[in-house]
Amino acid sequence: MAASSQAWGSRVGLILAMAGNAVGLGNFLRFPVQAVQNGGGAFIIPYLICFLLMGIPLLYIEWSSGRFGGKFGNHSTPYILDSMVKGRILKYIGVFGIFTNVAVAAYYCYIESWTMSYVYHSLRGTFNGMSQHGVADFFNNYVDISKSSTGIPYEAVVFYILCLLLNTFILSKGLKGIEKVAKIGMPLLILFGAILAIRGLTLGTSGASELFPNANAWDGLNFLWTPQYDSILDLKVWMAAAGQIFFTLSVGMGTIHCYAAYMNSKDDIALNAVSAGFMNEFVEVVLGSLIVIPIAAGYLGLDWVLENAGFGMAFQTMPYLFQQWGPMLAAIAGLLWFGLLFFAGITSSLAMGTPWIGFMRDEFNWGQNKGAWSFGLLILVMGLPTVIFFQEGVFDEYDYWAGTVSLVVFAMLETILFSWIFGMKKGWAEITSGADIQVPLIYKFIIKFVTPVMLIIIFLGSLFKPLNNDWSGNVSSLLSGNGWSLDNGSIIKTITHAGIKEKIMAATDPAIIGQLESQILYLNFARILLLGLFVFISALVYVAFLKRRREGRATL
Template identity: 85%
Template sequence: MAVKSDAWGSRVGLILAMAGNAVGLGNFLRFPVQAVQNGGGAFIIPYLICFLIMGIPLLFIEWSSGRFGGKFGNHSTPYILDSMVKGRLLKYIGVFGIFTNIAVAAYYCYIESWTMSYVYHSIIGTFDGMSQADVATFFSEYVDVGHSTTGIPYESVIFYVVCLIINTYILSKGLKGIEKVAKVGMPLLILFGAILAIKGLTLGTSGASDIFPDANAWDGLNFLWTPQYSSLLDLKVWMAAAGQIFFTLSVGMGTVHCYASYLDEKDDVALNAVSAGFMNEFVEVVLGSLIVVPIAAGYLGLDWVIENAGFGMAFQTMPYLFQQWGGLIAIIAGVLWFGLLFFAGITSSLAMGTPWIGFMRDEFGWNQNKGAWSFGFMALILGLPTVIFFQYGVFDEYDYWAGTVSLVLFAMLETILFSWIFGMGKGWPAITNGADIKIPVIYKYIIKYITPVMLIIIFMGSVFKPLDNDWSGNMDNLISGKSWVLDNGSIIKTITHAGIKEQIATASNSAVITQLQDKMFYLNFARFMLLGLFAFISVLVYLAFLKRRREGRATT
């Protein structure tokens, strides 16, 4: 049995690192937006149910799978799965667990670099005196490489490269480096979040103005926390809630498997999984809901928030709102908010490098330093197009295929493998052995039946997403014998660029048509890069298989 080449220094460090892996930018940027767009309190009940019957089971599966594979010296998903199930082709499902991390890190670090830049601009007073429209324009110009917001040429590229270098350097120090960042970053993140949340709770109507006389921070809180039981019958809300679980827990990526693979065979995985999961939920549901929405509602009104809710609110609106607090407090708030986002981002992005490093060390003998810097180099090559061609949608294309579709597909496949091929006869002991808590036996059946069905529904729902995301209306149409109309956001129509082609067909301006055609070119280029990465990793997995067979280590 192989000896682990790296190990966690303490259980606290492991839990904080695993929680840091889960706690990311989505907790503060995506969760509030998803909640607002799906009816506020109407979103909360389906979301919490999805956490219990899909999120927790996936954490159990990935923690126990990682620990199981780790005792055979495997620290990445291709050969973690290979150690669990027999079948030459099944190891290639594990390619997703390396591919997704490199591809997501490539553009995720770009968002992370925004937070670094905004901390800098908050300190030097760039946002002083800006209107909300000015702050929004600042963001638009920042992500346009051709513009310079403060006279720094290629500012967005510089911050992106610096951010990648910081990530890569920490990764080169191994698990100890990640653990140290988690032990500092997670407490600071919670502290910064708590300070801003208190402001959101106490703002009340003090931010109301002549333009928004009815602004009230409590309206935002009431909107988010007033349950609406009718949402239990709205499939659209359930789909959005289930989708958020993937983003918030970082499941379906392979990072959890990798972290857990460094545990000893008798180390607990059940309590660790629950602890990391609930810490993430506290940060997301409590802190995440107390900052952006109430503060924005307190100054701009709830109606404005509902109408303008989007990922960019954190960068296009919050700096303006902080300026309303005046002088030094505005600077402190900016540093706290964007510093919080930076720590949330880096504790997640660091996790993304570990599967590649573990795979190259296990299969080809690479050391930590070589693995880390090769990861950084690949992320740079893959990520620069998301920076340079951001305006053409390359960033969004990466996020869709690598950060959305890939996660759901891998989670669905690994759950089926764990529950039905590896089998719950071995799977349940893999979860419960060494557990410091008693897991309700109902989870044995949830993992085997309910979680796989939910994941299949989510994946098929992405493939056949209905027009305008109107699930109820399209189900009624289908029952009455009418056709199911696909939305341009469905996987089927996204593959064919149906939405862009419709815009080209209706456009009368030649310049607009050329711009749309250029966008299709860059989106195809993004797909080529992603497919190339997946093929490259698949080849490495095959070469590793040949190497293992020569050495007598291959299982099939």
């Protein structure tokens, strides 16, 4: 096994890199939309409770697991888990920690490349004079690689490859390169976010027009921060809040394990984990809630926001809103907004490369440069289908299986392994070893009992999601003997393409039927790619096991 010369240069660099890993596009794009769609202020309460009962425990688990595995020279989840519990099978649970990062990076870098492109177009003045509909059409044409409204052939592919090259180059510089980006990117992200948040706070009714005479930015803020207590009893809101924790903290991926594996065995993890976690929460809850929703409400009104809130607002609506400030300020706002999203994206995507690079270095003696460029090539092969077939649903299919289901499965399994197989006695000792803070004793109980139960509920809730997300109605139906009606968004129904097949059965136009049948083919193609990736990584883990056994380093 090649000795690793990688190490973090400073504690500040480590915390910023960890926070950068967590602070991603979801902080600014997904969180405000989830809040709007789940009762505004009612969403914040279960969200914060889930952060304390599930987010913090998972941070403790992953930081301590990674540092523990690093003591034995392991820097990727398969053999980090293998070092915790001796057994052939458990290392294959760790495959999720490499698979998820490769699969998520494949499409995540595509979103990241959008931010690069939009910075360019904001500075160039492409959006000047465009109507809201025109800005939305610009995005639709951008992701349709057969069209180009800017004169750049295959623009989406060009920016995607540029984004991959930048990520790969930085990764080839090792932890020092990642740390340098985090030290520059995180402060700039917070600065850009603060400037835009102040604009959102001071917008007031100045954006109101004859078309939207009742527009008021404060309506958006009031909605986000005023709890509607009746919604707190809705299990759907709790499920959405728990799901957001995965996206916002980057837990259940394996990146935290790998970053922590490069720490000294006596370095603090308790304070580091909490610091990185709360920095992420500040960015998400404070900055994330003060930009998109208030600015959109300030021009288009709260009713429009409630009806149209979605991921696409960042690209299909914000450039139009910035135009209301005049060409010069619009260019500056575009630079700040899409620059902010770019830094949020790249600090996360860089983290996704570390598990693969660490695994290839530990098991096959690959150098940093070879590991980084092989990761870039793997992402290119896996990611181009999400670019070329974006409109056919390949992008969304990756996001569902790799960016949602895989996170929950891995987090659930690793928590059970840490709490019940590795054992809380050893686990608690690892968490508190070298700690610069007194970890509340209650977390020993929470990690062992509360967090695993919450994760199991989330997984089962995703597996058996009820029709129309009506939990109370379906529970009553089940108790009365009328069965449980699955929603098409449940994992079980999604596997069978139930929603698309229902549309095929209801359609009468042969052209529409053909499109839907073609969509199923594309989605199956995406699944084959993802399954093939998982099998490929599992095979590499098995080859590594055989290599370790020959060298006398394997565990049984």
